[in-house]
Amino acid sequence: MAIFLDTSKIKEVEKYHKMGIIRGVTTNPTIMLKDGVSGGMAGIKQCSIEIAKMISPYPLSVEVTNNDPKGMLDQARELAQWADNINVKITIHGPNGELDNLAVIHDLETKHNVRVNVTAMMSAQQCLLAAMAGASYVSIFCGRVNNMGYNACEELAKLRQLLDQFSLPAQIIAASTREVLNVVEWLNAGAHIVTVLPSFLEGMLVHPYSKETVKMFLDDAVKL
Numbered sequence: 001m002a003i004f005l006d007t008s009k010i011k012e013v014e015k016y017h018k019m020g021i022i023r024g025v026t027t028n029p030t031i032m033l034k035d036g037v038s039g040g041m042a043g044i045k046q047c048s049i050e051i052a053k054m055i056s057p058y059p060l061s062v063e064v065t066n067n068d069p070k071g072m073l074d075q076a077r078e079l080a081q082w083a084d085n086i087n088v089k090i091t092i093h094g095p096n097g098e099l100d101n102l103a104v105i106h107d108l109e110t111k112h113n114v115r116v117n118v119t120a121m122m123s124a125q126q127c128l129l130a131a132m133a134g135a136s137y138v139s140i141f142c143g144r145v146n147n148m149g150y151n152a153c154e155e156l157a158k159l160r161q162l163l164d165q166f167s168l169p170a171q172i173i174a175a176s177t178r179e180v181l182n183v184v185e186w187l188n189a190g191a192h193i194v195t196v197l198p199s200f201l202e203g204m205l206v207h208p209y210s211k212e213t214v215k216m217f218l219d220d221a222v223k224l
C-alpha cells in the first residue's frame with residue numbers, strides 16, 4: 001500500500017487521491033484540530049465520512065477521543081459504523097502508562113470485527129505486542145523516534161523481520177514524517193506504509209532538474 005496521507009484536509013485528500021498515488025488516509029485529534037475540524041464528535045463524524053467516501057475502498061484511520069476502556073470500546077464500535085473503510089486508532093497505552101488498551105484492541109479485532117490501527121508507538125517491541133494482540137495496523141512515530149536520538153530505520157527493520165518471522169498480518173505504518181527523504185528510506189527499511197504530510201508528497205514529485213528539462217522540451221517544441 002506504500003503511501004497514506006496524514007491529514008484531515010478534504011482538499012488535500014482530493015488533490016492527491018485524484019493522482020492515484022495514495023492508498024489511504026490517517027488522522028488524529030491533533031491533526032483534526034490543526035486542520036480546523038470543530039463541533040466535537042459531530043464535526044469529526046462529518047469530516048471522516050466525507051474522506052471515507054472520497055477514498056473508498058482505501059482505509060481511513062480515525063482516533064478515539066478518550067482512554068477509558070469501556071469508553072474506547074463503545075466509541076470505536078461507533079466510529080467503525082460510520083463507513084466500511086474506517087479503521088479505528090487506539091494508542092498503545094494510556095497517558096500515564098495505563099495498560100487497558102491492548103485488551104480493548106484485542107476484543108475489537110477478535111470479537112467486534114473492528115479493524116484497529118494501534119498508534120503513538122516509538123519502538124519495535126511496542127509494535128510487536130500490538131501485532132500479537134491482533135492489530136491490523138501498527139503505527140510507529142519514526143520522526144519522534146529520530147527526534148529522541150534513536151534510529152527509526154533500525155526499529156523498522158527489526159519490526160518487519162519479527163512480523164515476517166511470526167507471520168503476523170499487521171501492516172507497519174511509519175508516521176511522523178519530518179522530511180521528504182523519510183518516505184523512501186522508511187519503506188526501504190521495512191515499513192509497509194508511510195503516512196506522509198501532503199507537503200512532502202509535492203516534495204517527492206517536483207524536481208528542479210525535471211522542471212528545467214520540461215522547460216527545455218517545451219521551448220524546443222515551439223521551435224519545431
Ligand code: G3P
Binds near residue numbers: 031141175176195
Ligand atoms: O500520524 C501521526 C503523526 O501525525 C504524528 O506526527 O509530526 O506530530 O510527530 P508528529
